[in-house]
Every structure is written in C-alpha cells, then in structure tokens.
Amino acid sequence: MTKGISRAVRRLHGWLSNDRISSQLEALRALAHQQLRSIRFLQTHTSGWSGKVSVPSGTDMSMTRSLAKAEQPWTHPEVVGRLRDFFELSIDVLANQISGIVVTIDDVDKIADPDEAHQFLNEIKGVFGVPHCLFLVSVSDDALTSFERRGIPARDAFDSAFTSMINVRPFTLEQSRTWLAHRALGIPEPFVWLCHCMSGGLPRDLGRVALTLYDLQRDHSQLSSVTHAMLAQDLDIKTRAFAQTAKPLPRTGDDDPHTLIKHLSNVPLNYHLDLASLAQRIWPDTDSPLDTELARLRAEVACYLVFCQTIAEIFHDQLDPVGKVDAVTALAKVRQHMALDTPLAWNVLMDFRAALNLADQPGVCMACDLTKRASGQLWNSSTD
Numbered sequence: 133m134t135k136g137i138s139r140a141v142r143r144l145h146g147w148l149s150n151d152r153i154s155s156q157l158e159a160l161r162a163l164a165h166q167q168l169r170s171i172r173f174l175q176t177h178t179s180g181w182s183g184k185v186s187v188p189s190g191t192d193m194s195m196t197r198s199l200a201k202a203e204q205p206w207t208h209p210e211v212v213g214r215l216r217d218f219f220e221l222s223i224d225v226l227a228n229q230i231s232g233i234v235v236t237i238d239d240v241d242k243i244a245d246p247d248e249a250h251q252f253l254n255e256i257k258g259v260f261g262v263p264h265c266l267f268l269v270s271v272s273d274d275a276l277t278s279f280e281r282r283g284i285p286a287r288d289a290f291d292s293a294f295t296s297m298i299n300v301r302p303f304t305l306e307q308s309r310t311w312l313a314h315r316a317l318g319i320p321e322p323f324v325w326l327c328h329c330m331s332g333g334l335p336r337d338l339g340r341v342a343l344t345l346y347d348l349q350r351d352h353s354q355l356s357s358v359t360h361a362m363l364a365q366d367l368d369i370k371t372r373a374f375a376q377t378a379k380p381l382p383r384t385g386d387d388d389p390h391t392l393i394k395h396l397s398n399v400p401l402n403y404h405l406d407l408a409s410l411a412q413r414i415w416p417d418t419d420s421p422l423d424t425e426l427a428r429l430r431a432e433v434a435c436y437l438v439f440c441q442t443i444a445e446i447f448h449d450q451l452d453p454v455g456k457v458d459a460v461t462a463l464a465k466v467r468q469h470m471a472l473d474t475p476l477a478w479n480v481l482m483d484f485r486a487a488l489n490l491a492d493q494p495g496v497c498m499a500c501d502l503t504k505r506a507s508g509q510l511w512n513s514s515t516d
Contacts, residue, residue, distance in 0.1 A: 156225045167218060170206070212258040219262045232264040241272035257293040269294070302333030302468055305461055311335065312342060319345075322355050325460045326447050330362065332467030359447040363440050364401045371396045374433050384424045387416075392430055399437070404444040408485075411437040415478075422475065431474045438481055439466060445490055459488070 178200045206214070219233060237256070243249040249272075260267055303311060308328040312319055319327075327345060331337035344362055352358045375396045378389040395414050400406065411434040416427040442463065446456075462484055469477035484490075 160222060160225045163218070163221070167214065170203070208255070209258075215259050216262055219259075219265050223262075223264045232266060233262075234266045234268060237267065237269045239270060241270050253293050260293060271297070302464075303328070303335060303338065304333065305457065305464070308333055308338055311338060315342065316346070320355075321453055322447065322451055323358070325456070326355070326359060326362070326443075329443060329446075329460055329463045329467060330366070332464050332471070334468075354449050355451060356448045359444060360402070360404060363404050363444060367399060367401050367404075367440060370436060371399050374429065378426070378429055381426045381429070384426050387424075387426055387430075389426055392426070392433065396433065404440055407437040407441040407444075411435070411441075428474065431478065432470070435470055435474050435478045435481065438478075438485075439470065442481065442485060442490065446488075459484075 178198055223230075223233060240249060240252065243252060253269075305325070305328050308331070309321075309324050312324055312327060323345060327338060327341045330341045341362070344365065345358065348358050348361045352361050375393050378392045378396075381389045383389065392414065395410060399410065414430050414437070415434040416422060416430045422428045422431055446459070446463070462480070466477050466481045466484065469480060
C-alpha cells in the first residue's frame with residue numbers, strides 16, 4: 133500500500149507539473165511548424181464573404197467578395213532576427229530540461245573557394261551570440277591558420293566570427309588503440325598497428341579499416357594474410373579511382389594520361405612486394421615542381437604504391453613487436469602526409485625505407501629492428 137500511494141503521488145505531481153510544461157511545449161511546437169511553413173512555402177491568406185437571396189418566383193441573387201494577401205519573402209535581417217528569437221524562446225521554455233542548445237554547421241571546410249567560404253560565414257554569423265546557445269562550425273586548416281594569425285596583418289571573417297578554434301588532430305597510436313578497444317575486444321597489438329597505419333589515425337578511416345578487418349578475419353587469421361587481403365581490396369578501389377581521374381586529363385608535353393592508366397592496369401592485386409619498382413616508373417620524370425594536374429596525380433599514385441609495399445613488408449607473421457612503436461608512428465605520419473603534401477610523404481617514406489634497408493632489399497622484412505637500423509633523430513624528424 134505504501135508503494136502504491138507513493139507511486140500515485142508521484143504520478144499526480146507529474147501530471148500537475150507537466151500541464152504547464154506541456155502547454156508551453158505545444159505552443160513552441162506550433163511556432164516551429166509555423167516558422168518552417170513560412171520558410172518553405174509562399175503563403176496566401178484569403179478572406180471574404182458571400183450571400184444568397186432567393187425570391188418566391190425562383191430567381192436567385194448572390195453576391196461574393198474576397199480579399200487575398202500574399203506574404204512577402206523574409207529579408208535577411210528578418211530571418212536572422214526570427215531565428216535568434218526562436219532560439220531564445222526555446223531556451224526559456226526548456227530551461228528545466230536542458231542547459232543550452234548546440235547548433236552544428238558541418239562541411240564548411242568542403243567549400244573549395246575561400247571567397248565563397250568567407251561570404252557564407254559573413255551571412256550566418258549574424259545568428260551567433262545567442263545566450264546559452266553554442267555554435268560549432270567545421271572549417272578548413274587554412275581557416276584555422278588564418279584565425280591563429282588574427283590581427284597580423286588584418287582581421288578577416290574567421291577572426292570576427294569565432295570566439296575560439298580547436299585543432300582536431302589525427303589519433304595517436306594510443307588513441308587508436310583506445311578507440312578500437314571500445315568497439316572490439318581482444319584485437320592483437322599488430323592488428324591495431326595495421327589499422328592505425330592504414331588509416332593514418334583519422335577516426336573515420338580508422339572505423340572503415342576496422343570494419344574491413346572484421347570482415348576479413350572470417351577467412352584470414354594470420355597477420356600477413358589479413359594484410360595482403362586488406363591491401364588487395366584497397367588497391368582495387370584506389371587504382372580504379374586513379375584511372376577514372378586520369379581519363380579526362382589533357383596531355384602535357386610527352387606525358388600522356390593513357391600511359392598512367394596502362395601502368396594502373398598492371399598493378400598486381402595479389403602480390404604486393406613489387407609495387408615499388410612500378411612506382412618508380414610512374415613517378416613524374418621531372419625535377420621541377422609538380423605544376424600540372426597529371427604530374428600531381430602520378431606522384432600520388434607512386435607514393436601510394438610504395439606505401440602499400442612498405443605495409444606488406446612490415447606486417448608479416450614473424451613481426452617482432454619490440455621496438456616497432458616508433459616505426460608504426462612514422463608510417464602513420466606518412467599516410468597523413470599523403471593527403472596533404474605528396475612530395476613530403478614521398479621523401480619521408482623513402483627515408484623510412486632506407487632506415488630499415490627496404491629500399492635495396494625488397495621483400496618481407498624478417499629481421500628489421502628499429503633500434504638497430506635507425507637513429508632516434510630520423511623518427512623525430514619524421515613525426516614532427
């Protein structure tokens with residue numbers, strides 16, 4: 133009886149307290165629907181009256197009158213003002229349930245033209261500054277650099293719009309290990325290293341590599357078998373993408389995109405220990421900067437092939453984990469450089485292979501020992 137009475141009292145108190153909250157929430161919901169309709173549709177309001185008079189002889193007389201009003205589209209200041217008012221009202225109504233509102237604006241870094249990105253930011257920054265409302269905007273590294281140089285020499289849109297910027301770096305090896313441990317228990321350390329190197333520590337790519345690893349472990353149990361199967365899948369996807377990218381490129385001097393496509397068709401998908409020699413033939417035959425799109429694509433392909441061969445040579449069944457953490461970190465750094473600066477990635481990768489004697493001895497590195505073959509200075513310079 134005591135439990136039943138307590139439960140009834142709690143329900144009665146909830147009903148009495150929820151009546152006021154529910155009415156406010158209902159009004160807020162109705163306002164949200166009204167605002168949404170106003171944004172999506174041009175609304176027309178019609179009002180009028182009509183009358184009909186019948187006489188005994190069977191003749192009818194009628195009169196109608198109507199008035200139609202069409203709403204004007206909102207101006208930019210009106211849109212900003214109404215959105216700010218809606219945020220403030222939502223925070224007031226939900227004050228007992230939430231501590232604030234977080235608005236995320238993603239993919240601003242995908243706007244290729246910097247002028248368009250600045251224009252977009254100038255248009256939306258009017259809604260910033262609402263109390264208890266936090267705006268999170270993803271921007272490019274160039275925007276981050278511009279913000280960090282604020283005031284030297286002048287202010288720009290990023291400086292005037294944001295309170296602070298946070299640089300989200302790729303995962304370290306320890307962070308990748310922790311991320312994987314939360315999603316799959318019992319992954320052996322060499323497989324964690326493989327996922328970290330293949331993804332470069334980028335969380336989204338790390339998730340994709342982990343899913344691939346999960347699919348492959350049904351048919352492959354050994355480290356070398358899993359590594360080669362993973363590389364075969366990635367090479368198949370990447371070579372097809374490289375070939376599609378090369379097709380519309382124009383011929384530049386003696387360089388023909390069809391030559392690159394022919395090389396891509398000869399990439400071995402099953403044997404990954406002879407990719408470096410093919411990469412040497414693909415790498416642009418020039419000492420000048422990579423000033424053409426075809427030359428840059430050739431460099432990307434060559435660097436990627438050497439990276440794949442290095443992965444195959446490092447991750448084998450006889451891999452000794454002792455002293456390999458720095459090598460894994462350096463190889464993940466190479467993967468990160470490949471997305472930003474191909475020549476830098478190529479140089480770091482060549483230094484890495486030379487330190488482990490992989491450049492002159494292609495094949496499985498059965499006895500490569502980082503502590504014996506490389507100095508700490510090389511790994512520090514590779515990871516800076």
